[in-house]
Structures are given as structure tokens and as C-alpha cells.
Amino acid sequence: MNKANLLIVDVDRRAVNSLTALLNADDYAVFEVPTAHEALAHLASTEIGLLLCSADLPGGGAFELLGEVRRRFPQTVVLMFTAFGTIDGAVEAIRLGAYDYLTTPLSAEDLRLALERAAAQHALLTEHRKLKRELELRFGLESLVGHDYRMLKLFELIETVADSTVSVLIQGPSGTGKSLTARVIHRLSSRRDRPFVEVSVAAIPEALIESELFGHVRGAFTGALSSKPGKFRAADGGTIFLDEIGAASPALQVKLLRVLQERQFEPVGSNRTERVDIRVICATNADLEAEVRAGRFREDLFYRINVIALELPPLCERLGDIPLLAEFFLRQHAGPRRALEGFSIEAMSALQAYSWPGNVRELANVVERCAILARGSRIELFDLPARIVEPLGSAALHGARSAGGTLREALREAERLIIEAALSAHGGNRQSAAHQLGVDRTTLYKKMRRFGIRTARRGRRPGASTASVLPLRNAQGASPASAPSVPTSGANISNTRTSSALTGPTR
Known part of the structure; x- marks a missing residue:
């Protein structure tokens, strides 16, 4: 088994040299840094499996480092060592997430055993993370249902961008699933175990929105009896989802731009700057490009939030x-x-x-x-x-009502018109029409026989309409009048597995 990369954090050069010589002999790939700050920078650039950290770093930096590692690099297993071990120190280290707390001097054999146990823990965490990722990729998109080609392209794009840190703008009419899409992106990202905070910009009064987003200090305004962290602070380390971003006022747009550019802000009533590590996802049902042209939405903010654009089509399409x-x-x-x-x-x-x-x-x-x-x-x-x-509004329903027919007959007539339209759109090619309708060819044949539909071929030029649809009788068996045209864009009818309008026994 390949041994994990190991990072030693200690200011004592003699101790570091001794540890490095021993661990290199055991085939560990060893890295060394003297401070907690350098350790975090190294962890951000190199995959580290084991972290061997002195508990005696200056300024209590070891315990701060431990907390940051558990928050940002949960797959890294931390062992702390000290020459001045206390029960309180050991309890605090374990509470903060250290895997082991070692007291020096330590024999080479004891150190090897401790590292072997930690390496086994790292292997378990890595395998767990891998399996969890596979499950998320398999089921994370399950709640985004669809086989429309635009939705399939959307799913591919979501998987591609989910684990990046770029800003995403989700566009689409109300009710198309923008919030769900944002949650799926978060669930598929490396921030999945951190907070997901959703804010509806349009739902919060303008007088309160800055306090809600950035927090406030005590006395910042009438009624501010205590300090309160805002949504950006609550989302630190995770994802913040700003729904209906187009409703942001000009003043709020300026502050949002700064957060996106610098990842920092000041709470209302405070001069203290706070920094956050967040991924920003925005959504809107407005045409933001038109809003930019009209001067109601900042162009620089638009380009900041629109690095990746996801378009959710309305259900009628x-x-x-x-x-x-x-x-x-x-x-x-x-x-x-x-x-x-x-x-x-x-x-x-x-x-x-x-x-x-x-x-x-x-x-x-x-x-x-x-x-x-x-x-x-x-x-x-x-x-x-x-x-x-009631308001089916199709030519079939209108005809059925005019003739005194029932709603069942109207729906049968609508089904017939959809089949005829699909066949016409594909030049009488039954295989292509069946594919568009989402049924197998046998089901389509049965339906055509049921409704008395046949095709007459007139040519085979590629890309041209090669056949006309000739209905022999309508749903009631009479010679039909000329059927009105039916739009076929998106008129996709699923097969038996999806309980389509074309399923069921032929009668």
C-alpha cells in the first residue's frame, strides 16, 4: 500500500531532522514547515494524508491549526506531540479532532505504530470519501429529473462546474427548480459538508437586507440590542445562494460586488472588516442583460455572478x-x-x-x-x-364539445393529433417519430392501427419531409375533417415505464 504524504510542523530543527530521517527510512514522503500559517498553505497545494504537529508552536498556533485542518481538510489525520504533555492538553487536542496525542521522548517503534494506525484511519477516510462521492454523483442529480436534451446538457454542466469555486448564475422562470439546482451544485462540491445558506433577496425589506446579509453590531440601529452575524458569516466555508438577485438595490449591488471581488465586508455599524471563504450561487427569473442595458443592474456585478450560466427551461417546453x-x-x-x-x-x-x-x-x-x-x-x-x-384548449377538445363528445373522446383525439404531428415532422419515419414520442416502435404501430393512421411516402431526400400522414378515420371511426396543425416542439410522450398518454392496451 502506498504510504500517505506526511507533513511535520515544528520549529525545533533538531526534532524535525530526527523525525525526517526516521520517516524517510520508512518510505514516507515527508514535508517540513515551521509554522501553522505555512502548514495551511502547504495543505492547500499538496494532498497530505498525515500531519505530525508539535503542540508547542508559538502563540498556541497548534490548536488553531488543528481546528482549521478539521474544517478545511477533513481527510487529513492529525497527530500532535509534545514534551510537556498534560491531561487537559490531550483532552483539548482530541476534542478538536486530533487522532492521537503523543508525549515525547518516544521510541522509534512507538512512533511507527502510531503512524501506522493513523495511516489506516486515513485510508478509511479516503475510501469513505470516494464512496460518498460516487453515491453523490449517482444520486445527487436524481432530484433533477428529465430526459429533455437541454436538461441532459444541464446535468453535464452541473457535474463539470460543481467542484470549482466559480460563481454560478441560474436563470429560469419561477418554479423551474433554481433553488434545487443550487442545492445539487453544493451537494456535488467539495463544500458539501459545510453550510448551504439560501437568501431570497426579493423577500427581505430593503431596510433590513444589509443587516440580514452582513450582520450588525449592537446599537447599529434602533432595536439592535445585540450583535448578530449575517448570512455571509453563516455560510463561511460553504455556499451562499442569493435567489432573485435582480431585486437587489443599487446600494446593495455595490456591497455584493465587493464581497464577490474581495471576499470581505463590514457588518452594519462596524468598522471591522470580516473575511469569508464562500462559493456564491445566484438565481433570477429576470433578464439581467436587459436590466444592465436599462441601467438598473451593475454591469460589473453581472459579469462577476455570471461566470457560469445555467438556463432552466419552462415546463411547457x-x-x-x-x-x-x-x-x-x-x-x-x-x-x-x-x-x-x-x-x-x-x-x-x-x-x-x-x-x-x-x-x-x-x-x-x-x-x-x-x-x-x-x-x-x-x-x-x-x-x-x-x-x-377544463381549459385543455386544444382543437380536439373544441371538436369534441362541438359534436357533443365526452372528455375521454377529446383526449383520444388529442393523442391522435400528436401522433400525426410527430409522423409528419419526421417525414413518416416511424422509428424517428417513436423516438420523439418516447415510445417503442411496436407501441406506435398499435396506436396508429387504433386511430387508423397510415403514412404515404413521397421521396427520400435527406433532411426533407418524405411522407404525408393519412388518417383513415378519427377516434369515432368516421372520416375526419382536415385536422388542425399541432405544434410538435417538445411534444415528447414517454413509454410505458413513465405512464405516458400512449401507454395502455389498444382498444
Whole structure:
């Protein structure tokens, strides 16, 4: 087994030379520094497995170093040694996270045994960290559900930037999952064990926002009876998420710019500068570039927060993800008290026909409501809120109502129109149409037979429309009137695994 890098921190050159000679003979890669400050700098640049630190560093620096190592480099195992050992000193060292507390003089054999135990602990911590990272990479994105190509690209970008320290700006309409995305980035980063602090800039009154973010000292303003640390101090070592950053006032923008540039600030009412180690993630549903052009948002601040931009699309542009999201939320909310099998064909068709102005948040709310109120073993059309089943607003529903048809018939007609539109978009290529709709080719064939849809090929020029869709009959078996065109962008219908509108037995 390869031995871990070992760092010795001591001002006593004779002791350091003796330790180095012994440890080099045991094949450790040994580094030496005399001060706690230099030790932290070395730890930041080199992966150190074992830290052998004198407890007698000047100014009590050893215990301060120990606390910093436990906070910033938790995988490093610390052993402290001293010629003036006391029970109180040993207790304090162990309390602060030291693995062992050694009293010198120490025989070479005792030192070797202590280091072997510490190395085994380091190996366990390293393996634990590796496994934890693998689990996080596997499941950290699970709550960000989707197979829309834009979401898949987004997931790749999140994994790429998560472990960096750059600022991230998450953009998208309300309810698209900006807060969740920020939490996933934090969970996949090296700061995952440190605080994640979320602040809604728009929700805090302007008179209080600076105190809330930067803290204040006693007497800073009327009612400030005691000092209070702010959100930036609470996030030290971790991540601060500033939601609705576009709502920041001009004065606040200046202070935020300084924190981003220098990682320092002064609490309200204080002249004392505080430094913080934070990763900043911002989010907005506004067009910040337009705000910059209008002079309402600082250009320099915009470029500071917009190093990496993540764009979350509205749910109405991710129709194919609705079955995945609905099933995901159903598993979350159904709970162990009841087993819900999923959604009926009609219910899922209605979900996919709705415009979702509240985006993913609204869908989660609807599914939670259905999970509570559903009377059967699955979610039916009548379990959905009226706002979803009534204003379907499609040509199919309009035709069904005009003809005195039922809602079930209207949904069947909507399904037929979506299939026809997909086939037309792909020139009659059934494999491509099935892929867009998220079903296998056999399911598509069955649906085409059910609705009497066939294709007539007219040519095979690459990239051109090569076929027309010829519906032989409508859902009721009569010769159809010319069907209105149906937009196909994002009209993705998932397969049986995701309880799609195209699943279920052919009838």
C-alpha cells in the first residue's frame, strides 16, 4: 500500500531532522514547515494524508491549526506531540479532532505504530470519501429529473462546474427548480459538508437586507440590542445562494460586488472588516442583460455572478419530461401508507396538454394533491384539479364539445393529433417519430392501427419531409375533417415505464 504524504510542523530543527530521517527510512514522503500559517498553505497545494504537529508552536498556533485542518481538510489525520504533555492538553487536542496525542521522548517503534494506525484511519477516510462521492454523483442529480436534451446538457454542466469555486448564475422562470439546482451544485462540491445558506433577496425589506446579509453590531440601529452575524458569516466555508438577485438595490449591488471581488465586508455599524471563504450561487427569473442595458443592474456585478450560466427551461417546453416528473413526485408523496400504480392514460394526457404556468413547482403541488385525494389505485382524470381538465384548449377538445363528445373522446383525439404531428415532422419515419414520442416502435404501430393512421411516402431526400400522414378515420371511426396543425416542439410522450398518454392496451 502506498504510504500517505506526511507533513511535520515544528520549529525545533533538531526534532524535525530526527523525525525526517526516521520517516524517510520508512518510505514516507515527508514535508517540513515551521509554522501553522505555512502548514495551511502547504495543505492547500499538496494532498497530505498525515500531519505530525508539535503542540508547542508559538502563540498556541497548534490548536488553531488543528481546528482549521478539521474544517478545511477533513481527510487529513492529525497527530500532535509534545514534551510537556498534560491531561487537559490531550483532552483539548482530541476534542478538536486530533487522532492521537503523543508525549515525547518516544521510541522509534512507538512512533511507527502510531503512524501506522493513523495511516489506516486515513485510508478509511479516503475510501469513505470516494464512496460518498460516487453515491453523490449517482444520486445527487436524481432530484433533477428529465430526459429533455437541454436538461441532459444541464446535468453535464452541473457535474463539470460543481467542484470549482466559480460563481454560478441560474436563470429560469419561477418554479423551474433554481433553488434545487443550487442545492445539487453544493451537494456535488467539495463544500458539501459545510453550510448551504439560501437568501431570497426579493423577500427581505430593503431596510433590513444589509443587516440580514452582513450582520450588525449592537446599537447599529434602533432595536439592535445585540450583535448578530449575517448570512455571509453563516455560510463561511460553504455556499451562499442569493435567489432573485435582480431585486437587489443599487446600494446593495455595490456591497455584493465587493464581497464577490474581495471576499470581505463590514457588518452594519462596524468598522471591522470580516473575511469569508464562500462559493456564491445566484438565481433570477429576470433578464439581467436587459436590466444592465436599462441601467438598473451593475454591469460589473453581472459579469462577476455570471461566470457560469445555467438556463432552466419552462415546463411547457419539456412536455416529454412531464411523465417522468409526475411519477417521481408521486413516489415522493404517496408514501408507504398506500401504493399508487401511477396515472391513467386520460390523466397523463391532461397533464401533458396543460400549459403549467407555475412550472415544476406547480406540477409537484398537483401530484401531491392527487396522491392525497385519489380514491383508487391510480390517479384518474377526475382526481386532477379543474383548471387542468377544463381549459385543455386544444382543437380536439373544441371538436369534441362541438359534436357533443365526452372528455375521454377529446383526449383520444388529442393523442391522435400528436401522433400525426410527430409522423409528419419526421417525414413518416416511424422509428424517428417513436423516438420523439418516447415510445417503442411496436407501441406506435398499435396506436396508429387504433386511430387508423397510415403514412404515404413521397421521396427520400435527406433532411426533407418524405411522407404525408393519412388518417383513415378519427377516434369515432368516421372520416375526419382536415385536422388542425399541432405544434410538435417538445411534444415528447414517454413509454410505458413513465405512464405516458400512449401507454395502455389498444382498444
